[in-house]
Amino acid sequence: MIFEVxxxxxxxxxxxxxxxxxxxxAVFAEAFAREQYGRRQESEALWIVPRDAVCEVHDFPxxxxxxxxxxxxxxLKAKLKEARERAGTAAD
Amino acid sequence: MNEREFVDYVQSGGQVETGDWLPDDYRAKLIKFIEMHGNxxxxxxxxxxxxxxxxxxxxxxxxxxxxxxxxVGHSQLIYRVVEDLGKPREQCLADLISxxxxxxNVFHYPTKTWGDVGVIAWLVDAAAIxxxxxxxxxxxxxxxxxxxxxxxxxxxxxLHGRDVILTLMNGxxxxxxxxxxxxxxxxxxxxxxxxxxIPAEDDPMYVWRIKSQGNEEARQQFLDGYVPQIWELGLxxxxxxxxxxxxxxxxxGEPDWDELKHVVTGHGPKTQERLELRRRMLExxxxxxxxxxxxxx
Amino acid sequence: MSxxxxxxxxxxxxxxxxxxxxxxxxGIAPSLEEDVAFSxxxxxxxxxxxxxxxxxxxxxxxxxxxxxxxxxxxxxxxxPLVELRKLDWAHTIARHWLYETADELRLQALKExxxxxxxxxxxxxxREEVYHRLHAQMWADRLRxxxxxxxxxxELWPYAPAVVDENLRPTLAKRLNLPSDTLSLGERGxxxxxxxxxxxxxxxxxxxxxxxxx
Numbered sequence: 001m002i003f004e005v006x007x008x009x010x011x012x013x014x015x016x017x018x019x020x021x022x023x024x025x026a027v028f029a030e031a032f033a034r035e036q037y038g039r040r041q042e043s044e045a046l047w048i049v050p051r052d053a054v055c056e057v058h059d060f061p062x063x064x065x066x067x068x069x070x071x072x073x074x075x076l077k078a079k080l081k082e083a084r085e086r087a088g089t090a091a092d
Numbered sequence: 093m094n095e096r097e098f099v100d101y102v103q104s105g106g107q108v109e110t111g112d113w114l115p116d117d118y119r120a121k122l123i124k125f126i127e128m129h130g131n132x133x134x135x136x137x138x139x140x141x142x143x144x145x146x147x148x149x150x151x152x153x154x155x156x157x158x159x160x161x162x163x164v165g166h167s168q169l170i171y172r173v174v175e176d177l178g179k180p181r182e183q184c185l186a187d188l189i190s191x192x193x194x195x196x197n198v199f200h201y202p203t204k205t206w207g208d209v210g211v212i213a214w215l216v217d218a219a220a221i222x223x224x225x226x227x228x229x230x231x232x233x234x235x236x237x238x239x240x241x242x243x244x245x246x247x248x249x250x251l252h253g254r255d256v257i258l259t260l261m262n263g264x265x266x267x268x269x270x271x272x273x274x275x276x277x278x279x280x281x282x283x284x285x286x287x288x289x290i291p292a293e294d295d296p297m298y299v300w301r302i303k304s305q306g307n308e309e310a311r312q313q314f315l316d317g318y319v320p321q322i323w324e325l326g327l328x329x330x331x332x333x334x335x336x337x338x339x340x341x342x343x344x345g346e347p348d349w350d351e352l353k354h355v356v357t358g359h360g361p362k363t364q365e366r367l368e369l370r371r372r373m374l375e376x377x378x379x380x381x382x383x384x385x386x387x388x389x
Numbered sequence: 390m391s392x393x394x395x396x397x398x399x400x401x402x403x404x405x406x407x408x409x410x411x412x413x414x415x416g417i418a419p420s421l422e423e424d425v426a427f428s429x430x431x432x433x434x435x436x437x438x439x440x441x442x443x444x445x446x447x448x449x450x451x452x453x454x455x456x457x458x459x460x461x462x463x464x465x466x467x468x469p470l471v472e473l474r475k476l477d478w479a480h481t482i483a484r485h486w487l488y489e490t491a492d493e494l495r496l497q498a499l500k501e502x503x504x505x506x507x508x509x510x511x512x513x514x515x516r517e518e519v520y521h522r523l524h525a526q527m528w529a530d531r532l533r534x535x536x537x538x539x540x541x542x543x544e545l546w547p548y549a550p551a552v553v554d555e556n557l558r559p560t561l562a563k564r565l566n567l568p569s570d571t572l573s574l575g576e577r578g579x580x581x582x583x584x585x586x587x588x589x590x591x592x593x594x595x596x597x598x599x600x601x602x603x
Contacts, residue, residue, distance in 0.1 A: 002172075018241075019169060019172065019238065019241070020172050020176075021168075021172075021422050022172070022175075022181075022385075022420070022421075022422060023385075023422060024384060024385055024386065024531075027527050028385075028422075028527060031426055031520075031523065031524055031527060032422035032423070032425070032426055034426075034520070035422075035425045035426040035429050036165055036168065036169075036422065036425055039161075039425075039429050056111070058111075134416075134421075137415070137416035138416060140416075141415050141416040141417075143594075144412050144415060145409065145412065145413065145590050145591060146590060146591065146593050146594045147594070148458070148592075148594040148595035148603040149454045149458075149595075149603050150435060150438070150439045150442075150453055150454055150457055151439075152603060153412075153435055154432055154435055154436060154439075157412050157415055157428060157431060157432050157435070158428075158432060160415050160416060160428070161415060161424075161425055161428035161429070161432070163416075164415065164416055164421060164424045164425055164428070165421075165425045167421055168421035168422055168424075168425065171421065181421075205594075206594045206597075206603070256603075259602055259603060260603075262602075263598070263601050263602055263603075264598055264601055266597075266598050266601075267598055267601060369417070370417075373417045376477060377418075377419040377477075377478050379535075379537065380419035380420075380478050381419060381420065383531070383532070383535055384419075384528075384531045384532065385419065385420050385423075
């Protein structure tokens with residue numbers, strides 16, 4: 001069985017995918033992952049997950065350009081300039 | 093995407109993942125290249141492991157065991173990548189033993205003394221690391237990612253090698269002679285290691301951006317980095333033509349390309365003996381894999 | 390030689406020789422993942438040997454390397470179990486499991502020693518040994534019904550008692566599910582030709598330029 005290994009580099013960091021080990025069960029997978037990804041104390045912690053428990057998602061359609069919920073959907077320069085001129089606070 | 097678009101994509105730095113569409117030729121060349129790397133790490137262990145048992149101090153024994161352990165770990169990382177491309181490791185090992193697939197020239201040669209231990213860790217590993225750093229930009233992302241871990245672990249190997257060599261060079265005349273004699277024997281294979289100087293544009297590995305560096309570029313980098321290190325210790329390189337010219341390019345005696353071909357096709361001095369050891373251990377411990385390590389039904 | 394130095398050397402010799410035997414598997418173990426894991430165990434054993442030799446070396450005015458390598462094979466005080474050459478996985482795991490079971494008892498006793506330095510080192514070693522024991526048990530559980538493994542255990546268990554002092558042997562026998570009057574096959578310091586062969590290989594580079602720095 002293939003087990004995916006995620007490692008946390010330091011306390012507070014996210015767990016990132018590091019690789020995979022081939023093992024007959026979770027007990028062996030833990031022993032193997034511990035050595036492959038932690039023998040130099042290079043990891044704070046590991047998550048070990050059977051490969052078939054991981055599902056991949058990779059299709060995110062944006063056909064109708066939903067900029068309303070992103071920062072690039074808001075261009076305020078012109079409106080700000082107009083507002084400042086109206087208030088008499090525009091820079092010279 | 094078609095093949096032309098794929099080439100453009102990878103040549104402008106694009107990377108692909110396991111599930112992406114890969115041109116047949118790319119996939120085939122990729123598997124062969126990565127498999128050869130895995131084979132090399134695994135075969136490279138055999139000349140070095142003898143010296144674990146003979147290490148002359150506790151510290152050297154620990155360091156050498158850890159170095160060889162790293163090499164085995166690298167082969168695990170590499171074969172996992174090949175497996176995810178569809179070729180099981182049992183098949184890789186069978187092809188290695190039968191001679192169908194290859195491994196790098198340097199691992200077909202004998203190690204004769206503790207001097208070899210130093211020269212291998214200092215220079216052979218250095219030559220390998222130059223190639224490995226170039227793979228960090230491999231168009232196949234899973235392979236590029238494991239190269240990060242591999243390069244990080246190799247950094248101690250270089251220091252260990254340098255430490256062994258410097259200690260010998262600062263020791264007795266006999267110890268200095270161990271280094272010189274090993275260097276003289278290893279120079280030929282080292283010069284052949286990066287392969288013959290096929291122009292990068294003609295090298296399919298480069299076209300597909302599996303490698304991001306041509307063979308000659310790698311060799312020049314090796315010479316530039318390590319010949320000064322060799323000369324500053326008072327050691328002699330057995331090549332009277334070796335010199336850096338005014339354009340900063342290293343000139344050298346033509347490596348024996350026939351020897352390289354002869355060796356990698358399975359006729360090196362230690363090829364058959366080492367493959368036989370692999371075959372014997374695989375056979376002897378096959379029961380372990382079927383009883384314990386087989387996939388759960 | 391003081392009793393303290395002698396006992397430290399006995400323990401160090403066990404760890405050195407077992408570590409040397411276990412390091413023979415680096416590169417040729419049954420799976421790549423197991424190869425990496427077992428190599429860490431071998432390194433830890435050598436590391437323990439080094440720490441134990443260093444304590445003894447201070448008492449004796451010498452160095453760990455001199456103690457580890459520069460004695461005649463007949464002067465080593467390891468238990469017979471560790472010097473047997475058994476380069477097959479069933480015997481290797483059988484020995485590993487037997488040794489770790491015995492070693493756990495030895496370490497427990499040392500952790501309670503009045504000698505603070507020894508007790509401190511024993512505690513450090515034990516924190517690493519936890520993983521050795523888990524590893525040995527993991528394999529022993531999996532191989533429990535495998536005839537090769539059971540035969541290997543049958544062959545090797547008589548060597549286990551010599552790893553520990555006599556007062557710990559009844560407990561060891563119980564842990565291994567053996568009769569409490571199990572006779573020990575050989576005692577610490579009884580050597581076979583296999584130790585001399587091991588020593589010749591282990592020391593050949595060191596002896597090639599006596600007194601040199603490596």
